[in-house]
Amino acid sequence: MSQDIEREKQIxxxxxxxxxxxxxxxxxxxxxxxxxxxxxxxxxxxxxEVTVVVPREQIIHLCAHLxxxxxxxxxxxxxxxxxxxxxxxxxxxxxxxxxxxxxxxHRLRLKVLLNEEDTHVPTVTGVWRTANWHERETFDHFGVIxxxxxxxxxxxxxxxWQGHSLRKDFPLRGYExxxxx
Amino acid sequence: MSVSTTNLPPQFEVVDRPLDTxxxxxxxxxHPSTHGVLRLELVLxxxxxxxxxxxxxxxxxxxEKLFEYKKYQQGIVITDRMDYLNPLGNNLAYVMAVEKxxxxxxxxxxxxxxxxxxxxxxxxxxLVWLGTHALDIxxxxxxxxxxxxxxxxxxxxxxxxxxxxxxxxFRIGGLMMDLPAxxxxxxxxxxxxxxxALDEFHTLLSGNRIFQNRTKGVGIISAEDxxxxxxxxxxxxxxxxxxxxxxxNPYSGYENYDFDIPIEHGCDVxxxxxxxxxxxxxxxxxxxxxxxxxxxxxxxxxxxKVVLPDRxxxxxxxxxxxxxxxxVAEGFNVPAGEVYHAIEGSKGELGVYIRSEGGAKPSRVxxxxxxxxxxxxxxxxxxxxxxxxxVAIIGSIDIVLGEIDR
Numbered sequence: 001m002s003q004d005i006e007r008e009k010q011i012x013x014x015x016x017x018x019x020x021x022x023x024x025x026x027x028x029x030x031x032x033x034x035x036x037x038x039x040x041x042x043x044x045x046x047x048x049e050v051t052v053v054v055p056r057e058q059i060i061h062l063c064a065h066l067x068x069x070x071x072x073x074x075x076x077x078x079x080x081x082x083x084x085x086x087x088x089x090x091x092x093x094x095x096x097x098x099x100x101x102x103x104x105x106h107r108l109r110l111k112v113l114l115n116e117e118d119t120h121v122p123t124v125t126g127v128w129r130t131a132n133w134h135e136r137e138t139f140d141h142f143g144v145i146x147x148x149x150x151x152x153x154x155x156x157x158x159x160x161w162q163g164h165s166l167r168k169d170f171p172l173r174g175y176e177x178x179x180x181x
Numbered sequence: 182m183s184v185s186t187t188n189l190p191p192q193f194e195v196v197d198r199p200l201d202t203x204x205x206x207x208x209x210x211x212h213p214s215t216h217g218v219l220r221l222e223l224v225l226x227x228x229x230x231x232x233x234x235x236x237x238x239x240x241x242x243x244x245e246k247l248f249e250y251k252k253y254q255q256g257i258v259i260t261d262r263m264d265y266l267n268p269l270g271n272n273l274a275y276v277m278a279v280e281k282x283x284x285x286x287x288x289x290x291x292x293x294x295x296x297x298x299x300x301x302x303x304x305x306x307x308l309v310w311l312g313t314h315a316l317d318i319x320x321x322x323x324x325x326x327x328x329x330x331x332x333x334x335x336x337x338x339x340x341x342x343x344x345x346x347x348x349x350x351f352r353i354g355g356l357m358m359d360l361p362a363x364x365x366x367x368x369x370x371x372x373x374x375x376x377x378a379l380d381e382f383h384t385l386l387s388g389n390r391i392f393q394n395r396t397k398g399v400g401i402i403s404a405e406d407x408x409x410x411x412x413x414x415x416x417x418x419x420x421x422x423x424x425x426x427x428x429x430n431p432y433s434g435y436e437n438y439d440f441d442i443p444i445e446h447g448c449d450v451x452x453x454x455x456x457x458x459x460x461x462x463x464x465x466x467x468x469x470x471x472x473x474x475x476x477x478x479x480x481x482x483x484x485x486k487v488v489l490p491d492r493x494x495x496x497x498x499x500x501x502x503x504x505x506x507x508x509v510a511e512g513f514n515v516p517a518g519e520v521y522h523a524i525e526g527s528k529g530e531l532g533v534y535i536r537s538e539g540g541a542k543p544s545r546v547x548x549x550x551x552x553x554x555x556x557x558x559x560x561x562x563x564x565x566x567x568x569x570x571x572v573a574i575i576g577s578i579d580i581v582l583g584e585i586d587r
Contacts, residue, residue, distance in 0.1 A: 047281050047520045076408050078523065081547035083536050095298060096534065098521050098549070106537040109471055109521065128268075130411030133557040141245070146320040156586055165246060172243075172250055 016172055028072050029108075036065075051109045056121050059097075063127045066099060066108070074099035074108060080134035082142040084168045090118040093142055097124070114144065123149040141166035144173070203231060206568075210239050214317045217582030219556070221571065228567050233560040239402045239585050240586035248546035252512035253279050254353055258548065261347035263548060264584040266309050269338070270526040271584075272351040275546075278522035278533040279353045284514050285489060287297040290478035291355040292434045297368070297471035298310070298341065299433075299547040300464040304375070306527035307370035307457050307464075312501060314576035315386060318395045323385050337367055354488035355481035368472045375465055384460065394451040400562045400574035403448055408560035412528025414551050416459060417577050419453035421446040426525040433524075450577040457579070486531060487513045511539025528579050529553055550584035 041053035041060045066074040079098040097110040123146040124131045135146040136155040143164040209220040209479035218239035224232040260271035312327030335345045405523035407420040425442045427435040443459035490501035517539045523532035529551030536545040
């Protein structure tokens with residue numbers, strides 16, 4: 001019991017000494033750009049958050065690297081969410097990966113941009129298992145297809161649902177009343 | 182009349198030697214121990230679970246779509262209905278994300294009240310978890326004791342905001358209104374009496390041999406697996422990882438409060454139980470500190486184009502009346518950009534992603550619900566356990582279907 005309390009104190013102190021959580025990834029992303037320039041696209045820092053646009057072919061390589069890279073250690077995938085930038089926009093869809101480190105406490109957002117005709121992204125379920133349901137949800141809402149996903153089914157909407165509900169051209173009230181029978 | 186067996190799906194076919202085969206049963210969505218409308222498809226070998234497939238979406242109401250059609254201030258009402266046991270936490274995550282986009286500074290008093298209310302809400306949420314978790318395992322008395330205590334918190338939330346379950350108390354730029362007169366006294370009364378109630382829960386459960394046998398060594402998930410599955414909150418701390426966003430990435434002034442992060446190393450249902458029980462005591466510490474720091478001051482940010490003016494100012498000042506009309510009729514303009522703001526909800530990391538293209542309505546709002554992610558690890562936890570342990574494990578990860586299905 002006393003060991004536990006001691007250990008908690010150490011962890012708490014370590015957490016309290018963490019410095020500016022938003023700045024660290026920005027600096028480290030710069031070093032990454034020197035080593036693997038093909039992995040990173042545009043990097044923006046806004047509202048204290050770092051966003052990196054990633055070519056979709058590189059997303060698995062980059063994620064696998066970020067998960068273990070010393071100094072980054074993004075061992076937790078907080079969230080994946082899709083977004084529709086607008087029917088007229090090109091590229092139309094984006095997939096946002098929100099990474100978090102349970103040791104360094106910093107965050108990073110990766111962004112993959114997709115054209116409407118070709119909404120395929122490689123899955124990152126091999127890197128973090130939690131990606132499974134997030135990718136299913138993104139597929140369900142936006143029709144983004146995650147290549148290599150072990151179980152890419154609809155998750156929130158019924159299996160026989162037509163269309164993808166969070167696309168901007170999908171009407172708020174749907175096309176017709178949905179019936180279970 | 183005989184039942185035809187020709188058109189049945191394969192898992193329901195009649196077999197000659199039933200003991201040699203696996204059986205598929207559907208648990209839920211009406212099962213009371215699934216805490217809502219969760220359906221689990223369980224493949225059983227005898228009483229042992231071979232495979233578990235959660236089926237969710239029964240409560241899907243398209244909230245994320247609805248956000249895009251509502252003004253920013255109208256979205257607060259939607260967040261109340263996601264995790265209905267922790268509505269103030271949802272309010273906070275959402276308004277803080279919008280405030281991040283707007284770059285608003287929140288006055289000291291408003292921040293303190295937010296912390297105070299959120300921690301009371303956390304206790305209330307944990308009380309519902311404790312009552313239903315114990316009820317699932319067979320201890321009925323605890324349920325009534327928990328709801329008795331929770332009622333006191335809900336009454337206070339109602340006194341402050343007018344709503345018990347859907348308070349919408351936090352607004353973009355501050356609070357709906359200041360606390361009512363005599364609120365500090367009620368908080369003091371609650372904080373004085375709650376430790377005795379917490380002791381009562383411990384007496385009923387912690388030393389209970391049946392409860393211990395049902396929970397110890399059940400539903401094990403190691404720290405590495407828990408992080409890989411994205412588990413956060415008390416469920417992660419039950420696996421020995423001291424991660425608490427209130428401490429690691431403080432928001433709303435949490436860095437000024439003195440509290441501990443309880444962790445347990447058991448990785449099982451019992452460890453998660455102990456973490457939440459200890460967490461209630463820690464939340465109570467924060468409530469006391471926040472209540473003692475309530476200094477008089479404004480509860481709304483000084484941003485006339487975003488925050489609704491006071492009623493009195495509207496009657497005497499022309500510009501206040503104009504701003505009020507514009508905010509209500511047209512909303513306020515939020516600069517383009519995207520933010521992800523995460524807070525420590527009562528169940529784990531509650532993150533809100535907002536993408537704005539300017540204007541009064543968001544382009545996309547996404548909520549990273551802790552229950553959604555924690556539930557995705559359920560198949561990992563129940564694998565190889567007995568079917569009766571499934572209810573104990575579901576109870577221990579504390580899910581709310583309103584947030585999972587959104």
